[in-house]
Amino acid sequence: MEKTENKMEKIVSLCKRRGFVFQGSDIYGGMAGLYDFGPYGVELLNNLKSEWWKAHTQYRDDYYGLDSAMFKDPKVWVASGHVGGFSDPLSECKKCNTRIRVDKELKNIGISADEKMPESELQELFEANKNKISCPKCGSHDFSPSRSFNLLVKSNLGDFTGEGKDPVYLPGEACQGIYLNFKNVVDSTRAKVPFGIAQIGKAFRNEISPRNFLFRTRELEQADTQYFVKPNENKEEYEKIKQDRMNWYISLGIKPENLKFVQHENLVFYAKDAWDIEYNFPTGFDELEGIHDRSDYDLTQHMKHSGTDLNYTDPYTGEKYIPWILETSVGMGRMFLAFISDAYSEDSLGGETRVVLKLSPKLAPIKVAVFPLLKNKPELVERAYAIYKELSKIMKVEFDDNGNIGKRYRRQDEIGTPFCVTVDFETLEKNEGVTIRDRDTGEQVRVQEKDLISYLTQKMA
Numbered sequence: 001m002e003k004t005e006n007k008m009e010k011i012v013s014l015c016k017r018r019g020f021v022f023q024g025s026d027i028y029g030g031m032a033g034l035y036d037f038g039p040y041g042v043e044l045l046n047n048l049k050s051e052w053w054k055a056h057t058q059y060r061d062d063y064y065g066l067d068s069a070m071f072k073d074p075k076v077w078v079a080s081g082h083v084g085g086f087s088d089p090l091s092e093c094k095k096c097n098t099r100i101r102v103d104k105e106l107k108n109i110g111i112s113a114d115e116k117m118p119e120s121e122l123q124e125l126f127e128a129n130k131n132k133i134s135c136p137k138c139g140s141h142d143f144s145p146s147r148s149f150n151l152l153v154k155s156n157l158g159d160f161t162g163e164g165k166d167p168v169y170l171p172g173e174a175c176q177g178i179y180l181n182f183k184n185v186v187d188s189t190r191a192k193v194p195f196g197i198a199q200i201g202k203a204f205r206n207e208i209s210p211r212n213f214l215f216r217t218r219e220l221e222q223a224d225t226q227y228f229v230k231p232n233e234n235k236e237e238y239e240k241i242k243q244d245r246m247n248w249y250i251s252l253g254i255k256p257e258n259l260k261f262v263q264h265e266n267l268v269f270y271a272k273d274a275w276d277i278e279y280n281f282p283t284g285f286d287e288l289e290g291i292h293d294r295s296d297y298d299l300t301q302h303m304k305h306s307g308t309d310l311n312y313t314d315p316y317t318g319e320k321y322i323p324w325i326l327e328t329s330v331g332m333g334r335m336f337l338a339f340i341s342d343a344y345s346e347d348s349l350g351g352e353t354r355v356v357l358k359l360s361p362k363l364a365p366i367k368v369a370v371f372p373l374l375k376n377k378p379e380l381v382e383r384a385y386a387i388y389k390e391l392s393k394i395m396k397v398e399f400d401d402n403g404n405i406g407k408r409y410r411r412q413d414e415i416g417t418p419f420c421v422t423v424d425f426e427t428l429e430k431n432e433g434v435t436i437r438d439r440d441t442g443e444q445v446r447v448q449e450k451d452l453i454s455y456l457t458q459k460m461a
């Protein structure tokens, strides 16, 4: 399918219609940059998280899992640099007050710019080019000067003064909890450098212009790994981590031609190197996941600001050092959008056009749908329901006896169910087993009921 705005609209519409994703606070008119995951969406999201989690904490023995508290000592965000420098360049349309993100608008007209550039440099570029930028709402070119806008979201947790003093911040990025617990993990496990910590956690950002559905939101969830290595032993491991992350997407079905590595041109001062894995979203190639070589910045900062010694002592040589950190970080919403977008197809099967989500069986929200051929034959319904109950003990299954078989197939195709099992008269009268229909080919095979579980589990491995 061609890359068009239209494809994004189709995905948003499918997500709403079939209960994958809803606009946040929908019944109140919706809130920008916030989304709720519906019944099928939460299944897909959980399957993505589970595959990511297993890839690090189950298939590897050098990663440790973590789930840290969202709220942290406010000094954490000073140490991390977020209070001082976590900002995006903002400008306001003088006619209608619509806010734009300056670096993104410059990029849209082909000028190389990003939020890490010095404020003065961005302002100069903006001044020179703002006549080519139109306000997305009223079309005017009359903008206020670019200024930095801090993205941290404040809360009043534990502040009973009612005066809003001493804000406690919501996390601007999830990974800070990993740095805070580096020492705890070393002290409480057998972790030895090199090793990693994996965490999936929420983050909040006052994004100036949330956009493109799940791509840029104000509340997000980040799947992060931080890999701790000996100083200067970063290069080889960094390359391995980059490849592992790329291979992970491909192993779960993303088409390799829709993924690419892009190196950052502007590095933050402490970074040794930074690459993005970009995905070919319906709006074009853009950042899916960041892979950052962060040197010893994070632990050094937290050691300075907390007063706690975060040096690591090599158990074999006694050498003491602050480990360097290699980070991977991906927003779960962006990941979700990439997988849905890659799986979304329109094809024709048996002379009928259909929408089908060709998701890997590992990710599909429903693994198997079970149907009785006819709704008004109690013996078919009973047998199909018994099979559904049995399969439900080991996988997510749906029972459907509504409408004709063709309609039921279409419904399951749209949500990506890889297999549909039908109980018909041959099942009951001739003991010929059930039919299993393959989502992608439409082909059907007959399988004896006693072999059903092993057939399906093999197909899904």
Ligand code: GAP
Pocket (backbone or CB within 6 Å): 172, 173, 174, 175, 205, 207, 214, 215, 216, 217, 218, 220, 222, 287, 288, 289, 290, 327, 329, 330, 331, 332, 333, 334
């Ligand atoms: N700890 C590093 C960090 O937070 P980042 O590049 O700001 O780095 C990492 O974010 C990833 O989080 C991005 O690659 C993207 O997948 C996701 N992300 C960042 N901001 C986002 C937003 N506003 N909405 C959705 N996902 C976002």
